[in-house]
Amino acid sequence: MTPSSEPTRGLLGDAAVRLADAGVASPEHDAAELLAHVVGRTRATLPSEVPAELVGPYDALLARRAAREPLQHLTGSAGFRYLDLAVGPGVFVPRPETELLAGWAVEAAAPLERPVVVDLCCGSGAIALSVATEVPHAVVHGVELDPDALAWAERNAAAIGADVSLGLGDLASALPELDGRVDVVVCNPPYIPLEAWESVAPEARDHDPAAALWSGEDGLDAMRVLERTAHRLLRPGGVVGAEHADAQGESAPACFGSTGRWADVRDHADLAGRPRYLTARRLPAAGRTLAP
Structure with a gap:
């Protein structure tokens, strides 16, 4: 030395x-x-x-x-699947467990000839950009409510050179021009109950955008909106996937299963075995199943 x-x-x-x-x-x-x-x-x-x-x-x-400032804010980047994403104040830092949901979206889109994929609440663009780079024949749209977060997604798309359409929009009213034409809807919505404030790690509670975290008294307000929007956007037979809290392994899928508008409503665990995301397939009409 x-x-x-x-x-x-x-x-x-x-x-x-x-x-x-x-x-x-x-x-x-x-x-x-x-x-x-x-x-x-x-x-x-x-x-x-x-x-x-x-x-x-x-x-x-x-x-x-x-x-307790997030590590990713200090380094300026977050690894996500095969991507290195720029992140910082104003955008939700993507978590490793969300890579499973992104992988599901990739697998759902890849076999289709020209799949249309919509990432709602896209934040940094992690899921949308993963699909765009891993399924290059897909038509990918990312929608984000917060202009600051959207700026991070646009920065990441430019750095990666991904062919993806990004725009401002609300979860409830996004992309009406695509109604009935989408093959895959994917979303990591806010899902933390307001009463859980004290239990949330300071890295998220104090630094992630509030709109990306909190979702009503039971944490499912955004999930209920997503159910309606996904039904509007998807073609019959199209699929939706959405992340949720590990305590919502039954209640989040019920937001879809209770409506009678979805088939194959299933929940999926993360690598630690905890409930992590749901998937469902849009029925062609309420109460009717799809032909095999």
Whole structure:
């Protein structure tokens, strides 16, 4: 070690303890990610020593992370499936569990000749851009209510070079010109009950846009709106997928199953075995099933 450097192992050990004491859920991972960001490396290629002039900037980022500022805001990016998305204040940070819903949308669209896919509440564009890049023959639309969040989606689409149509719109009234013509509707709506405020991690509660989190007393207000909008947009036989909270494994699918307008209403677990997203197929008419 030279006088102008610090050993990486010691820095990481101290940083992990500091973040753990602050209640950060993944202290070792976050400590390494922040150091990699500061030195311009990946976690797998961190040097054995860190130049002394970088220790101060690293310490400053650690202080912000200890104050529960999201890791992705500090690094400016979030990995999602095969994409590296720019994120920051004003947009919901995509979570790893949502990759499963995006994968479902990809699998639903891929076999179709020219599928029309709509991502409602698209936020950073994570799902829409995943579908657009993994199913290049798809016609993909992303709709977002918040202009600040839409700006992040547009930035990501431009950086990736994805062929996707993005626009401002409300979940209830989005894309009337596509009524009855959509093959796949996918959505990660707000789904946290207002009463759950205290149980939500500070990274989300204090930094994600409120409109992307809260959805009425039971957390299902947006899901009920989505049911109506998806029914309007989808062709008969078209499919919808929507994420929900792990405590909504029965109540969220019931928003669809109770209407009599959907077949194959199913819930799906995430990699930890927790209820995570529902899927359903639009019936051609209320009470009638589709021919095989």
